[in-house]
Amino acid sequence: MGIVGSLQWIVYLLFLLAIFVLCVWALVDLLRRPANAFPAAGKRTKNFWLAILGVATLLSFIAMPPLQLLPFLGILSAVAAIVYLVDVRPAVAPYTRRRPGPGRSSGGW
Template identity: 50%
Template sequence: MELITGITLLAAYALLAVKLWALIDAVTRPSEAYEAAGKLTKPAWLLILGLALVAHLIDMQPVGLLNVVGTVAAFVYLLDVRPALARLRR
């Protein structure tokens, strides 16, 4: 039982780190880049990622509904939006 608890705790902290990384990255990107890349606006992404982080801090269960939705949002940002914004910097 302790192994499962440890794995769950590790997953919770790993997903928290992913959400924090996505939010910090979103804050550092210029607002104009989001529109130029054809993505949601910067305030929209900050709201989505901020709510995902807050939901995770309130309920640390990695398989809770809000955490799953927030995790998907963070990965969409990191795997789709972030590369599109990075391409515009070149």
């Protein structure tokens, strides 16, 4: 394997790693949202998205080396995570309660 092959392998690995991180981010965000926000926003239920993103995260992990059983499923995993992050997440965001963090006041100046 020459230098070009090594660079291709590194880019491929980084691509699959980015897909895995994207799936984990979507799954963690989903777990933080209340279940009643999904039907209120006109989206599928939280359990539906939990199943989709759980399988997508698992498949994106399996697609990474050294397992690399079904590498094309990493792309499908990315599609599932992107659909959640671009469509569902903004729709359910208004229904999520925000906790005041340190330094935030509850009102006034």
